[in-house]
Amino acid sequence: MGSSSKERKSDKTTASTKSKKSKTKEKEASDDELSTPKKSTKSKKRKADEDETKEKKHKKEKKHKEEKTDKKDKKEKKDKTHKKDKKPKKSKDDVPAEDELTETAPEPPAMPEPAPVDGLLRFPDFSRQHLLSGESALEAARMGIPHWLAHPATVDRNATAPVADPRFALSPHAIACCEKAGISTLFAVQAAVIPVLRTAHTLSRLRRHVRDLCVSAPTGSGKTLAFVLPIVEKLRQRLVVRLRALVVLPTKDLAHQVKECFDFFCAGTDLRVGLATGDVSLAKEQAALTDQSSNLAGGSSLVDILVCTPGRLMDHLTLTTNFTLQHLEFWVMDEADRLLGETYQDWLPKVQSFIEAPVSPNALTTTGDIPIPDACTSRDPESKLDLLACPPPRIQKLLFSATLTQDPAKIARLKLVRPLYISITDEGKKDQGATTGSTATYTFPSTLTEHYASCPVDEKPLWLIYLLWEQRISGGVCFTKSLETAHRLAQVVQTWATSVPDDAWLGAKIVVAEYSSDLPAAERARIMRLFKQGAINLLICSDLIARGMDVDQIASVINYDVPTHMSQYTHRVGRTARAGRQGSAYTLVGSTQMFHFKKMMTECQHWDGCLNLIKPRKDLLETLRTQYMTALETVDEIYN
Numbered sequence: 001m002g003s004s005s006k007e008r009k010s011d012k013t014t015a016s017t018k019s020k021k022s023k024t025k026e027k028e029a030s031d032d033e034l035s036t037p038k039k040s041t042k043s044k045k046r047k048a049d050e051d052e053t054k055e056k057k058h059k060k061e062k063k064h065k066e067e068k069t070d071k072k073d074k075k076e077k078k079d080k081t082h083k084k085d086k087k088p089k090k091s092k093d094d095v096p097a098e099d100e101l102t103e104t105a106p107e108p109p110a111m112p113e114p115a116p117v118d119g120l121l122r123f124p125d126f127s128r129q130h131l132l133s134g135e136s137a138l139e140a141a142r143m144g145i146p147h148w149l150a151h152p153a154t155v156d157r158n159a160t161a162p163v164a165d166p167r168f169a170l171s172p173h174a175i176a177c178c179e180k181a182g183i184s185t186l187f188a189v190q191a192a193v194i195p196v197l198r199t200a201h202t203l204s205r206l207r208r209h210v211r212d213l214c215v216s217a218p219t220g221s222g223k224t225l226a227f228v229l230p231i232v233e234k235l236r237q238r239l240v241v242r243l244r245a246l247v248v249l250p251t252k253d254l255a256h257q258v259k260e261c262f263d264f265f266c267a268g269t270d271l272r273v274g275l276a277t278g279d280v281s282l283a284k285e286q287a288a289l290t291d292q293s294s295n296l297a298g299g300s301s302l303v304d305i306l307v308c309t310p311g312r313l314m315d316h317l318t319l320t321t322n323f324t325l326q327h328l329e330f331w332v333m334d335e336a337d338r339l340l341g342e343t344y345q346d347w348l349p350k351v352q353s354f355i356e357a358p359v360s361p362n363a364l365t366t367t368g369d370i371p372i373p374d375a376c377t378s379r380d381p382e383s384k385l386d387l388l389a390c391p392p393p394r395i396q397k398l399l400f401s402a403t404l405t406q407d408p409a410k411i412a413r414l415k416l417v418r419p420l421y422i423s424i425t426d427e428g429k430k431d432q433g434a435t436t437g438s439t440a441t442y443t444f445p446s447t448l449t450e451h452y453a454s455c456p457v458d459e460k461p462l463w464l465i466y467l468l469w470e471q472r473i474s475g476g477v478c479f480t481k482s483l484e485t486a487h488r489l490a491q492v493v494q495t496w497a498t499s500v501p502d503d504a505w506l507g508a509k510i511v512v513a514e515y516s517s518d519l520p521a522a523e524r525a526r527i528m529r530l531f532k533q534g535a536i537n538l539l540i541c542s543d544l545i546a547r548g549m550d551v552d553q554i555a556s557v558i559n560y561d562v563p564t565h566m567s568q569y570t571h572r573v574g575r576t577a578r579a580g581r582q583g584s585a586y587t588l589v590g591s592t593q594m595f596h597f598k599k600m601m602t603e604c605q606h607w608d609g610c611l612n613l614i615k616p617r618k619d620l621l622e623t624l625r626t627q628y629m630t631a632l633e634t635v636d637e638i639y640n
């Protein structure tokens with residue numbers, strides 16, 4: 001009892017002392033709020049004592065530290081003297097500090113322009129003088145277009161250079177291939193892009209200089225070679241076969257075309273190029289792409305470069321054993337704006353996730369407890385499985401199109417790193433798209449002559465016949481809005497052409513073929529072969545070959561149906577006037593479509609003085625009308 005009363009007393013005392021202290025504190029606090037604190041003499045003394053003790057302690061610690069540093073310095077000095085002659089020179093293969101290499105590393109400062117040193121590659125001197133100003137810049141910002149996208153580095157289309165120019169640092173093999181292909185001068189897009197890619201990969205083992213590229217250049221300006229050449233040049237130095245370049249195209253036909261280009265430039269190297277388009281069974285493609293029996297997951301690629309369509313790429317990513325993107329260095333998207341609009345199986349985010357995902361430990365073979373990675377790298381910078389601690393090369397994304405989108409939302413999906421936007425334009429037409437507020441710039445081949453004819457909608461087939469006859473069109477492609485129209489039109493035109501006596505043709509007699517996605521691949525290939533040989537000289541099709549197809553023989557393009565968008569017009573007419581050759585484009589505009597057509601052209605500053613109006617000769621039109629009516633009757637008899 002007694003002790004407890006004592007405890008209670010002492011508790012009371014403590015409590016009262018505490019409350020006194022807290023009262024004093026409260027008072028000090030309230031004083032503090034009003035004025036500079038006035039400390040009592042007692043507390044001043046206590047403070048001075050404390051300070052003295054602190055200083056003593058600090059001096060002691062400092063002395064101790066100095067002694068320690070002194071000892072360390074002496075030791076290092078001794079070691080240095082000892083190792084002086086033994087120190088190895090820094091090799092170019094030295095592995096750099098990890099934080100310097102990961103993509104999460106802080107954004108490096110703006111790349112300094114390397115001085116023009118002989119023997120070293122230089123970045124091209126992209127003009128930046130015509131940056132958007134005033135309202136245009138504000139407009140771009142308002143539309144949410146990132147600065148780099150609104151301010152392309154423009155290159156004049158005449159800025160060509162000889163293949164052997166040291167800026168390109170092309171190997172004798174590449175130069176020989178160009179010679180074999182009849183290429184002595186690199187076109188502007190190639191002269192601009194190749195040094196950027198070559199420099200990035202030659203100078204920088206850190207790959208700091210690796211920037212993603214968006215390239216916009218007119219149709220037929222040589223974009224394919226702009227990525228094929230540097231990729232082959234980089235990869236031909238590789239030792240082990242890995243899938244290092246992925247080239248995605250929107251259609252099978254285009255994929256075949258680009259594969260042919262790679263094959264040509266890879267001939268004489270041991271690089272292997274694969275194709276995944278779904279032309280053959282999945283099993284056959286799988287067998288051609290990876291060694292299915294290998295237990296080195298992902299390390300059994302049978303190809304270095306894969307040219308594919310998005311659909312088949314998805315199949316291989318999900319179904320093919322040992323198919324991996326972990327070694328990828330280049331990811332090319334040709335006809336990028338079309339691919340970005342492609343939602344098939346959500347392909348874009350899926351590929352993106354395969355690239356970003358760390359290599360799954362399940363994908364590794366183990367010997368006992370030790371994992372054997374298929375190669376020295378994984379994409380995960382934190383990965384403990386990264387045995388050689390060698391950082392993976394960063395994937396360079398390369399986007400090409402004649403009508404590259406400026407839609408910020410679409411571009412953002414690609415997560416581009418320090419992107420550089422190169423645009424090949426006409427002098428004086430810079431920033432055209434941005435000033436008009438459209439979502440892409442449109443530049444046409446300078447060798448293209450454009451025409452249009454305004455005609456009654458129900459007389460379009462007759463006017464097409466008129467054009468074919470009067471303009472002596474041979475080697476032409478005629479675009480319709482649908483397969484059905486293409487089918488019917490091909491029947492009518494072919495029937496009319498057959499009905500005209502051979503000796504009436506002053507030029508080559510027209511032989512028509514329908515070229516449609518409904519046809520089997522082999523049949524399409526046969527028709528294209530005949531077209532290239534001149535045995536067929538007019539292809540009637542929907543938009544199947546409106547993009548990217550490169551056929552020398554196309555001298556004229558006819559838009560039987562008016563394109564609904566400027567990019568569609570650009571790609572269609574771009575099938576002619578390629579690689580500096582002359583070409584003509586004709587658009588048949590139904591009288592009810594005239595308003596839309598003119599508006600579309602005017603908005604893209606492509607109306608005044610750009611197109612010639614065709615005024616038909618009435619007598620010839622009437623003569624042909626009779627022939628056309630007869631052909632129509634024959635078609636109805638034969639086919640219906």
Ligand SMILES: Nc1ncnc2c1ncn2[C@@H]1O[C@H](COP(=O)(O)OP(=O)(O)OP(=O)(O)O)[C@@H](O)[C@H]1O
Nearest residue numbers: 183185186187219220221222223224402548550579
């Ligand atoms: N430097 C060059 N010299 C001569 N011809 C070239 C050169 N570069 C490319 N070509 C040829 O130019 C043609 C068009 O090239 P390519 O198909 O790459 O054009 P593109 O810019 O991709 O066109 P599109 O936008 O229509 O796809 C091809 O036949 C190609 O062989």
